[in-house]
Amino acid sequence: MREKLDGVVTFVQVVEAGSFAQAAERMHLTRSAVGKAITRLETRLGVRLLHRTTRTQTLTTEGHAYYARCVRALAELESVEAAFDTSRVEPEGRLRVSVPEAFGHLCVAPVLLGLAHQYPKLQIDISFTDRFTDLIEEGLDLVVRIGELRDSSVLAARHLGAQHIMIAASPDYLAKHGTPTRIEELDDHVAIAYSRAGAIAPWDVPDSSGKPQPIRIRSQVSMDDIQAIAAAAIDGHGLAWLPCWLLTRYVKSGALVPVLNRYRVRSQNVYAVWPNVRHLRAKTRVAIDALKAQIPAMIEPTDVL
Incomplete structure (x- = not known):
């Protein structure tokens, strides 16, 4: 059963990444391993899911239908796991966060490092960059953004102050x-x-x-x-x-x-932004709550100004 699920996850990653090479990089696998997983999946299903050439790949008719069902199924699994995760006393797992460079160093990192002390099973992975990051494309759990947000149905946000x-x-x-x-x-x-x-x-x-x-x-x-x-x-x-x-x-x-x-x-307004999911993982929830609790006091002007 696990092999079937792995094949499904690999297939969805290949479609969303746009290439075997990009999917392999996201999943920390070799391109060969990704290709073999797709071949096994097609053999088990008895249909071709992808038209592949040396430069491009496109979904077949069966591939389109299978992809849509896979996305719904994986979303439901993630929702169930997140519901269990929310009930846990201690957040755990890898939390991938992207933050603006200077603001991240001085304001966000101290908050997240405090969570690392508080929750030993929580792994904090922070990227410091001023470039625009695509949460979904880059597989991030949370980003902090300064400035007005674009309208998006796939993202959720919480205002942290101005x-x-x-x-x-x-x-x-x-x-x-x-x-x-x-x-x-x-x-x-x-x-x-x-x-x-x-x-x-x-x-x-x-x-x-x-x-x-x-x-x-x-x-x-x-x-x-x-x-x-x-x-x-x-x-x-x-x-x-x-x-x-x-x-x-x-x-x-x-x-x-x-x-x-x-x-x-x-x-400029400051926001915490994350993928819009039905059930938020505990690791993401505690990070958002901590940022909301601590960031406003950090960014308000002090008496010396």
Whole structure:
């Protein structure tokens, strides 16, 4: 019976991955092992499920019908297992999480590492990246995202709070170039810009009515890493637009000074996102609950700002 189920899982992985090679990588198997599993499955069923060439593969008519039933059957099995899992006292198994780099290091990782201490049978696997990750495609249990979410019927989300962003610079930079007191004075300064794929992101600064308006400031340096931008600001390369959860530590140490405090922006929402399933595994549930309990206090502006 187990061999039959393994063949089904392999078949679904091949269809969803789009190739034997990709399915083999996902399942940590050789391409040959995946190919043999599909051949055994087709032999047992007495039908061909996939048209295969050296470069492409397509489902046969029988393959389409079998795939649809396999997906429903596996979803039902997962639902039953998750229901049992939820009733367990101690979460266990591998929890695969993807988080933004700087936010992940400073805010998310400490929370998840706390769970590792609390639940010895829980295995925490964290990927730090600012690129967009596809939960379903990459087999992730949970991701943390900053910014508005796309509508999706296959994903669920929980709001963890909203990060505030402020302008800051080093004491040396301000001593040389002066401290701006009005938005109009930013034209006399240089910024360290955040860029992604060659595009520089504007700063959303509130106007007189409090509505955020995009402004662009002359920049000599642009980076796609918020931690590197903070380091460049400390080194005196210009003004930086930084989230309060990162800025606070540098203000406390005296490395950076906030400017234009009244223009603090509540800029982006923070979410925990996971695949939308009927029954959530205990390992994922405890991680979401811990993030919801601890992240809001981490990202709220402190008294030093």
